Amino acid sequence: MNPIRSVVIVGGGTAGWMAAAAAARFLDDGRRTITLVESDAIGTVGVGEATIPPILGFNRLLGIDEAEFVRATQATFKLGIEFVDWGAIGERYLHPFGEHGRDFEGVAFHQFWLKHRAEAGIGPLSDYSMSSVAAAAGRFARPVPDPRSPLSGLGYAYHFDAGLYAAFLRRRAEAHGVTRIEGRIAAVERNGETGFVEAVVLDDGRRVTGELFIDCSGFRSLLLGETLGVGYRDWSHWLPCDRAIAAPCERTEPLLPYTRSTARPAGWQWRIPLQHRTGNGIVYAAAHMADDEAEALLLANLDGAAAGAPRRLSFTAGVRERLWDRNVVALGLSGGFIEPLESTSIHLIQTGISKLFWLFPDTRFSTVERDEYNRLMIDQFEYIRDFIVLHYKATRRDDTPFWRYVRDMPIPDSLAHKIALFREKGRVLRYDHDLFAIPNWVAVMLGQNIMPDGYDPMVDSMDDARVLSAMRQIAEANAAAARQMPTHADYIARHCAASPV
Numbered sequence: 001m002n003p004i005r006s007v008v009i010v011g012g013g014t015a016g017w018m019a020a021a022a023a024a025r026f027l028d029d030g031r032r033t034i035t036l037v038e039s040d041a042i043g044t045v046g047v048g049e050a051t052i053p054p055i056l057g058f059n060r061l062l063g064i065d066e067a068e069f070v071r072a073t074q075a076t077f078k079l080g081i082e083f084v085d086w087g088a089i090g091e092r093y094l095h096p097f098g099e100h101g102r103d104f105e106g107v108a109f110h111q112f113w114l115k116h117r118a119e120a121g122i123g124p125l126s127d128y129s130m131s132s133v134a135a136a137a138g139r140f141a142r143p144v145p146d147p148r149s150p151l152s153g154l155g156y157a158y159h160f161d162a163g164l165y166a167a168f169l170r171r172r173a174e175a176h177g178v179t180r181i182e183g184r185i186a187a188v189e190r191n192g193e194t195g196f197v198e199a200v201v202l203d204d205g206r207r208v209t210g211e212l213f214i215d216c217s218g219f220r221s222l223l224l225g226e227t228l229g230v231g232y233r234d235w236s237h238w239l240p241c242d243r244a245i246a247a248p249c250e251r252t253e254p255l256l257p258y259t260r261s262t263a264r265p266a267g268w269q270w271r272i273p274l275q276h277r278t279g280n281g282i283v284y285a286a287a288h289m290a291d292d293e294a295e296a297l298l299l300a301n302l303d304g305a306a307a308g309a310p311r312r313l314s315f316t317a318g319v320r321e322r323l324w325d326r327n328v329v330a331l332g333l334s335g336g337f338i339e340p341l342e343s344t345s346i347h348l349i350q351t352g353i354s355k356l357f358w359l360f361p362d363t364r365f366s367t368v369e370r371d372e373y374n375r376l377m378i379d380q381f382e383y384i385r386d387f388i389v390l391h392y393k394a395t396r397r398d399d400t401p402f403w404r405y406v407r408d409m410p411i412p413d414s415l416a417h418k419i420a421l422f423r424e425k426g427r428v429l430r431y432d433h434d435l436f437a438i439p440n441w442v443a444v445m446l447g448q449n450i451m452p453d454g455y456d457p458m459v460d461s462m463d464d465a466r467v468l469s470a471m472r473q474i475a476e477a478n479a480a481a482a483r484q485m486p487t488h489a490d491y492i493a494r495h496c497a498a499s500p501v
Contacts, residue, residue: 002363005032008210010185010200010223012038014162015332015349016216017169018058022353024176025062027360034177037200037208039184049272049279050078050259050343051157053097054435058350062172070496072168073160074275077140077257077488079131081342085263086448088396093447094258095342096131097155098143100439101474104467107458110442112467114426114455119468125446127475129439130154130482135258139485150474150481157343159259159272159279181208188227196327196365197223211363213328214356221334224320228328231321232336238389238411239317240288240402241267241339245295246281246311250304257488261341263395264297265289266402268341275498277307283339286314288402315339319381324373327365329356336381341391344384347435351380376433383434386415387441393419394448419450426452 007023009016016036023034059069069075080096087093101109113125126132130153134140143154174180183202191198199209215223224230236242251273260271267284282298289297295310319336323329330336331352338344355376359369392406393415421427422445428438459467486494 003032004211004361004363006210007032007034007212007214008200008208009034009036009214009216011216011218011334012036012166012170012180013216013218013332014166014346015218015334016214017166017173018346018349019214019216019331019353020173020178021062021169021176022058022357024173024178026357028177033179034173035179035181035208035210036173037181037183037185037202040182041184049162049274050081050159050270050340051346052343052435053155053157054347054350055157058354064172067496069168070158070160070492071498073158073164074277074498075158075160075496076255076273076275076492078157078159078259078343079135079140079154079257081259081261082135083261083263083391083444083447085397086261086268086391086395088449089263089399091449093443094126094129094132094135095440095443095447096126096129096135097157098129098131098439099153099155100125100442101128101471102153104462104470105458107456107462108428108438108442110439110446111426111456111459112462112471114452115459116464116468116471121472122468123475125442127478128471129443130478131156133478133482134485135256137482137485138254138256138487139482140257140488140491141485150477156257159274161274161276181206185222188223190227194326195228197227211327212361215328215330215334216332218333219315219337221320221330223328224323224325224330224334228325230325232316233318233321234316235318235338235385236316238385238409239339239392240285240405241283242314242316243286243291243294244281244283244313244315244339245291245298246279246313247295247298247302247309248277248279248307249302250307251275251277252303253489254487255489255492259343262301263397263403265400266294269298269301270340271303275492278303283341285402288400288405317385319378322370322374323352323377324356324370329373335377338381338384338388341388342384342436344388344435348380348384351435352377379431379433380435382412382414383431383436386412386418387436387444389415390419390441390444391448394445394450396449419445422450423452425454425456427456 084092144151186203187201189199199207262269266288272279323335397403428441
């Protein structure tokens, strides 16, 4: 077995520097070189500013201090995503992180809520989510390990400035031995027999050779797509939005601890609060809305004064047929893209890195390792695709051609089966390695009014009076805990406020 001695990362941005920082932490044994090639002349997308809870584990594995990270990236805390006007105009719900209540005798908590939801004092399912209750009150505190505390069920992630996050990781990566080479790639050299990439050639003639190449070149997919010719699975018939415009505005108060997604006539608008500004953008289908119309709609619905010129992006939802081909692994946009509705883009980078390290090759580049990596990653993309498509399909809106299209469109069989199973008795089929857990699916299904016809019969085996008493205690404890929390802004000011910019 011949170990890989040289890793070359093509492209910077969030994907490139996440890969570099992780490689410096886990691959640098003193005998391996890690090189990142990027050009300051080539911009990065850099609009992904919201994350989901697994980012905490990634940062922890890299040894990152949370307070330092929050200050350096102008971050805030995120307890979930609020969806406005998705099921129908005038409706809203929160998809919270963390758990709903607690399971009884191995039966999911929401099953008990389905049976007893009409009882006096039971209230909405959101009352049983610590993250939902805290978000509604604009408050934040970290979870605690004691299972007796309501805070043990709280989950959170971050909003941060993607450019500052990449810079933060770059400093760490370079301090731990990663070499950055500035330059624009003009050509790619391949082995004439194997087709493996052997070097990238910069426009000034410099050659950067390597054994393993990680393609973080963005939508261009320079190595995997352009050079190796790996095809693309187009999912735009299920996810028709293909444009985005991003526009920051001034910070507004109160500083909300959640992302907001507001449905618009041909897509949706995001609102992401940071310490120094608010990130905004609109995602839309060009077939149903012109670019200028989308930009005007976005700018007319900012909460504060615009703080930068709008940036336009085009994309096609989907994934490459393979994310690892020969000696090239694609991370981030070079491997695929699913619109940012549930903030999964950075998670897919993180997942790609962790699975690559688990299946890290030697110079033989075993077929079975590549195949397993591709199977796991394609599965991840498909699970996330189904979850995003659910938001569109589960609408009752018929006010525009766009919403009529997504309401009536055929959907993947895997999602249709999940919806049918939930409609029957509220059961959630969760596949192996599915990113989203039962509470996530329940929050969106119920939030958009997919109400089961019944509930799990196992619920009837438990004493109703005891269950109702326990449920009311959970809701009361959550409300009391939220009242004791500091506001989101106060928590940041006390523990991790960034320096003024």
